[in-house]
Amino acid sequence: MDQLAPTEKYSPYLFFPAAEWAKFRADTPLTLTEDEVRRLRSLNDPVDLEEVKRIYLSMSRLLSAHVEASQLLFRQRRAFFNVTEVAKTPFIIGIAGSVAVGKSTTARVLKELLARWPSSPKVDLVTTDGFLLPNEILRRENLMDRKGFPESYDVGALLRFLSGIKSGQRDVRAPLYSHLTYDVMPGQFVTVDRPDILIFEGINVLQPGKLPKDGKIVPFLSDFFDFSIYIDADEKRIRDWYTARFMRLRETAFRNPESFFHRYSQLSESAARAIAEGLWTNINLKNLRDNIVPTRARADLILRKGANHLVEEVALRKL
Numbered sequence: 407m408d409q410l411a412p413t414e415k416y417s418p419y420l421f422f423p424a425a426e427w428a429k430f431r432a433d434t435p436l437t438l439t440e441d442e443v444r445r446l447r448s449l450n451d452p453v454d455l456e457e458v459k460r461i462y463l464s465m466s467r468l469l470s471a472h473v474e475a476s477q478l479l480f481r482q483r484r485a486f487f488n489v490t491e492v493a494k495t496p497f498i499i500g501i502a503g504s505v506a507v508g509k510s511t512t513a514r515v516l517k518e519l520l521a522r523w524p525s526s527p528k529v530d531l532v533t534t535d536g537f538l539l540p541n542e543i544l545r546r547e548n549l550m551d552r553k554g555f556p557e558s559y560d561v562g563a564l565l566r567f568l569s570g571i572k573s574g575q576r577d578v579r580a581p582l583y584s585h586l587t588y589d590v591m592p593g594q595f596v597t598v599d600r601p602d603i604l605i606f607e608g609i610n611v612l613q614p615g616k617l618p619k620d621g622k623i624v625p626f627l628s629d630f631f632d633f634s635i636y637i638d639a640d641e642k643r644i645r646d647w648y649t650a651r652f653m654r655l656r657e658t659a660f661r662n663p664e665s666f667f668h669r670y671s672q673l674s675e676s677a678a679r680a681i682a683e684g685l686w687t688n689i690n691l692k693n694l695r696d697n698i699v700p701t702r703a704r705a706d707l708i709l710r711k712g713a714n715h716l717v718e719e720v721a722l723r724k725l
């Protein structure tokens with residue numbers, strides 16, 4: 407892990423090669439089938455049942471320990487203050503990482519594994535793309551080339567959402583984004599009703615906000631998290647995954663005349679590849695370097711992916 411080398415004596419992380427990490431699964435049962443994993447994974451993400459066994463079952467076991475510990479702390483605090491009426495609030499897991507690194511697949515696989523724990527917790531998943539500003543505003547503010555950068559999100563709405571969830575509110579709404587129209591979907595929301603666990607996924611979830619100057623208290627999104635995960639890989643690999651996915655989309659989703667990228671399905675292969683490389687270099691790579699990688703060392707757990715999207719090393723923050 408380039409900037410987080412295990413030779414660093416005072417690193418706050420413990421490092422495990424994937425084979426060693428896999429052993430922490432212990433007796434955690436495999437509750438997913440090959441078919442289910444295939445349905446959960448995103449386009450061009452080859453994660454399979456072997457990867458679930460190697461990486462995800464140990465994560466599920468670790469998260470189960472964290473959830474249990476937070477429930478115990480909750481009961482102890484209730485006893486400490488001698489109150490009974492306080493409602494339990496959701497355990498929130500943040501998942502961060504570059505565009506095209508595979509956050510959605512990880513989030514969906516984890517959601518299914520956690521929901522199949524013996525206690526059958528209610529697990530919800532929300533992505534931050536719904537909190538992007540509408541294209542109309544991005545265009546007006548000259549931010550279309552900054553989609554995914556901190557200034558392209560409605561940070562107030564993100565904070566209101568997480569604060570509503572963490573304070574135990576019922577029916578908290580999150581806006582939805584469409585990759586087809588490349589825009590937020592006006593009037594479309596997902597409603598989150600007091601889950602036991604919320605997985606909150608997006609490139610920006612570990613980013614600090616602006617510090618207030620007027621004495622107001624403005625939390626960071628991560629202040630609401632009980633556990634955070636960063637998905638990491640070499641830039642060059644992520645670029646390859648981004649362009650490969652773009653070329654697949656060109657043959658599938660972009661063919662739809664309603665797709666924002668429809669015009670790219672009409673281009674020659676080399677012209678389309680040049681567009682994908684341009685989008686990667688000018689927007690997503692810049693954002694990765696300036697605003698995403700710098701948040702990596704704030705995560706509790708880092709999954710470092712190698713060739714073929716397979717996790718090759720796991721770093722876990724020491725308590």
Ligand SMILES: Nc1ncnc2c1ncn2[C@@H]1O[C@H](COP(=O)(O)OP(=O)(O)O)[C@@H](O)[C@H]1O
Nearest residue numbers: 448449504505506507508509510511585655659
């Ligand atoms: N232009 C697009 N058209 C359709 N689906 C897309 C497009 N871009 C990304 N996606 C899908 O959206 C999801 C999120 O992708 P992305 O934001 O790059 O994050 P990640 O790859 O880390 O999950 C993935 O499932 C991906 O396949």
Ligand SMILES: CC(C)(COP(=O)(O)O)[C@@H](O)C(=O)NCCC(=O)O
Nearest residue numbers: 505533534535553554608609685689
């Ligand atoms: C919507 C995104 C910012 C990703 O957000 P995420 O869901 O990963 O938080 C990204 O898919 C995007 O649109 N990037 C801008 C450049 C591009 O078209 O790839």
